[in-house]
Amino acid sequence: MLSELHIENLGVIEELDLVLGNGLTALTGETGAGKTMLVEAIELLVGGRADSTMVRHGAGEARVEGRFVGRDGTERILARVVPTDGRSRAYVDGRLATVGALAEIAGDMVDLHGQHAHQSLLSVATQREALDRFGHVDLSRLRSARARLTEIDASLAALGGDERLRAREIDLLRFQVDELDAAGIDDPTEDDTLDAEESVLADAAAHRDAGRAANEALGGESGAREALGVALAAIDGRRPFDEVASRLHDVLAELDDLVTAARDLTDGIDESPERLGEVRERRQLLADMRRKYGDDLAAVMAYHADTEDRLHELESHDQRAAELDAERVDALAEERAAAVEVGRARRAAAEPLGAAVEQRLHTLAMAHAAVAVEVGEHVDDHPGDRVQFLLAANPGAPLLALNRVASGGELARSMLALRLVLADAGGSDSSVETLVFDEVDAGIGGEAAQAVGDALAGLARHHQVLVVTHLAQVAAAADAQVSVSKTVRGGATFASARRLDGDERVEELARMLSGSTSDSARRHARELLA
Helix, strand or coil: CEEEEEEEEECCEEEEEEECCCCEEEEECCCCCCHHHHHHHHHHHCCCCCCHHHECCCCCEEEEEEEEECCCCCEEEEEEEEECCCCCEEEECCEEECHHHHHHHHHCCEEEECCCCCCHHHCHHHHHHHHHHHHCCCCHHHHHHHHHHHHHHHHHHHHCCCHHHHHHHHHHHHHHHHHHHHHCCCCCCHHHHHHHHHHHHHCHHHHHHHHHHHHHHHHCCCCHHHHHHHHHHHHCCCHHHHHHHHHHHHHHHHHHHHHHHHHHHHHHCCCCHHHHHHHHHHHHHHHHHHHHHCCCHHHHHHHHHHHHHHHHHHHCHHHHHHHHHHHHHHHHHHHHHHHHHHHHHHHHHHHHHHHHHHHHHHCCCCCCCEEEEEECCCCCCCCCCCEEEEEECCCCCCCEEHHHHCCHHHHHHHHHHHHHHHHHCCCCCCCCCEEEEECCCCCCCHHHHHHHHHHHHHHCCCCEEEEECCCHHHHHCCCEEEEEEEEEECCEEEEEEEEECCHHHHHHHHHHHHCCCCHHHHHHHHHHHC
8 A cells, every 4th residue: 555655846745745544545625735736646656647847846856755565564665756857767666767667566556547647447458357357257278278379389480480591500500519529528527627637747747856855855864754763762762751752653654654645646647748738639629619608518518408409309390390280279279269268258247247337337426327348349359358348428328438438537436336346246456455536526416425435435445545535425434534735935835735633624524515614514524424
């Protein structure tokens, strides 16, 4: 839900902070006070069109920020900046983002209904989704079949349909496979092993000289072995030096082992120019293979295996293509069967949905409205993917698409009716947490206004609902009421918003009822709240 809204320099709003809660919140105030600017601010957060004329006179840019808290407690901070010159900027959690990314994220959290460009009810996808939820249409079989078709088509495309292109690719792959086969790389650590061997071979003479010198120092005449023997002979058998003598015995034994090991290593060093040449030639080959086929030998080996598979696939193209074609025929038949099943379910649900929405509209000051749901514009549209809601708002008017016949208030009430119908059917859209209604009560009053208020309150049991209203009956149904007002200071207009509680709310409702705060108006306001 939208828990906090911050606005700077947007229209008549210089700076405004609004904290919002769950349930139904009514935004009220005099005409021109700035209520619609709050809705415009939310529309900017959902990716709406930005216009430099929105920026407050004298300011360099307008800024809108919204804090959204999910049902699981996660928070998202969305922001939009509109400069007087240049393009607007979008931010998601403090990081720059495209307006498209902002709209995609916010679209799952906020839905606007009224005279605004971002009205999901006008899109075919939203209308189709509403029908599917109402009719509990199972799309799993169709989605699975379409996914399988896409997979097969991708495999066919990957095979290569052009014979010349396929022949050129086969030649290239065969050359690469032959080269890799000849290289015979089967150990990803081979180059490390050869590097160590090359280091020994390249400096064999110096290594042997160093080994001989070490042997002489350790075990030769006047070497460490002889000196330790003299020391041991001097103290051996003398009780005060028993511990030292014992340790000298151990040192001499270890020294003998070291002398033997150094001698064996020295004798094992082979000065072989032929072997050194072979190692260097092999390492150069491995380097060439890495340069062509991978960052390391493991990647080269993986490329070798993949290339062999691709070559085999292309060389058996005709057989594989025939197999895929047969699979596609079966998958297409499955997709058609699933599509027909979905189309049948959608068409069965269309008439009841239209009737249910129409019945709801009759209670929302559209007593003569007629609603129909059209499924599938073409005969071959088996699943009925093209779903369209049709509305005739007045008697004798033809049924036409919503965007052609509905005013802002009628659109808002149509969406309100649809939301209520889906909630009654157990298919309420729980993914969108915040619903914003503007002008939903345009041109109505009396019982119809009470019906709209009750309907919004019912919808607020499942969603956070914000409604801009001029009607006391609608505002009284709200869980919270925010008053938007404007003042003029120094020749400039400033809008502000604050939450009303207790007597303040009674007085605002009294003003909405009669334009005054007389005793009778306040009494009527209390009755509405009760």
